[in-house]
Amino acid sequence: MHLDPELEAFAPLFPRSDLSDPVAERKQYAELAASRPAPDTTGMDIEDRTVPGDPAVPVRVYRPHGSRGALIWLHGGGMIMGDLDTEHPWAARLAAASGATVVSVGYRLAPENRYPAALDDVYAALCWASEHAAGLGTDAGRIAVGGHSAGACLAAGVALRARDENGPAIRFQLLNEPGLDDRQDSWSARTFTDTPWNHRAKVTSSWRHYLGDTPATPYAAPLRATDLTGLPPAYVSAAEYDPNRDEDIAYALRLLGSGVPVELHQWPGTFHGSQAILSAEISQRQLAMLTGAVRRALAD
Numbered sequence: 001m002h003l004d005p006e007l008e009a010f011a012p013l014f015p016r017s018d019l020s021d022p023v024a025e026r027k028q029y030a031e032l033a034a035s036r037p038a039p040d041t042t043g044m045d046i047e048d049r050t051v052p053g054d055p056a057v058p059v060r061v062y063r064p065h066g067s068r069g070a071l072i073w074l075h076g077g078g079m080i081m082g083d084l085d086t087e088h089p090w091a092a093r094l095a096a097a098s099g100a101t102v103v104s105v106g107y108r109l110a111p112e113n114r115y116p117a118a119l120d121d122v123y124a125a126l127c128w129a130s131e132h133a134a135g136l137g138t139d140a141g142r143i144a145v146g147g148h149s150a151g152a153c154l155a156a157g158v159a160l161r162a163r164d165e166n167g168p169a170i171r172f173q174l175l176n177e178p179g180l181d182d183r184q185d186s187w188s189a190r191t192f193t194d195t196p197w198n199h200r201a202k203v204t205s206s207w208r209h210y211l212g213d214t215p216a217t218p219y220a221a222p223l224r225a226t227d228l229t230g231l232p233p234a235y236v237s238a239a240e241y242d243p244n245r246d247e248d249i250a251y252a253l254r255l256l257g258s259g260v261p262v263e264l265h266q267w268p269g270t271f272h273g274s275q276a277i278l279s280a281e282i283s284q285r286q287l288a289m290l291t292g293a294v295r296r297a298l299a300d
Contacts, residue, residue, distance in 0.1 A: 006280035007271070030083075057124050060106070070102070071145070106121075119158060119219055130169075142298045144172035152175040160231065177273070180223040236252040
């Protein structure tokens, strides 16, 4: 591997895991999240809410002063880890830098709650944000969906579902390093067995926990979708040393081939989740591009 020099020193510090023990993984993930620098929340209101659903879905709303558009934001964690607290640093930074109201969703986790539980929670949050746009101080015509890793998979899946069910209008989808294909047959998925933070065995465990014995559908694994027409414009970001890389690029190209506007970035020398290393110049550029894409998409 030829990692970016600023990232290389940090790569060994990312804990090695294979998601075989979800309870232990959640504890480790929470500890890692707690070690990140606290975000600056000056100039925004933050409120915990509950979205009607079966069961109800917890969300945390980050509302910068003067915001008009909204981003339904979905945390990563392989479908088994993460919650509103672990995602707080990223959700707050997204809201501050993009100017959008961020609705961070505490969707149900696998393996206790397998597919489609998480997708149902996300869809409920999307419908709620659309129906209550005025109360959130946003505009129902300016709603985006987005996420990182497993959350980006859910964002792509909910965009497909909203299209097919004539659900709420989605202006934009932000897909950061998504896992999109349970089949894992791309070159990067087959080859990257020892890359930092994310590797083939970890991806395999994630899909097994999420799907169980349920066959994957396009809403679960969006690269399986045969029709990508009519989907919202997308920003797709891939890390060079990530098993998800090739499916991210393939999905972006298929969206383009279906008439969907796409901005695609493949970041050289990076690995899955390396944008968490905030001191690295390439991470700062990645985050600036992510938040800038949201800001532009939700502008007038």
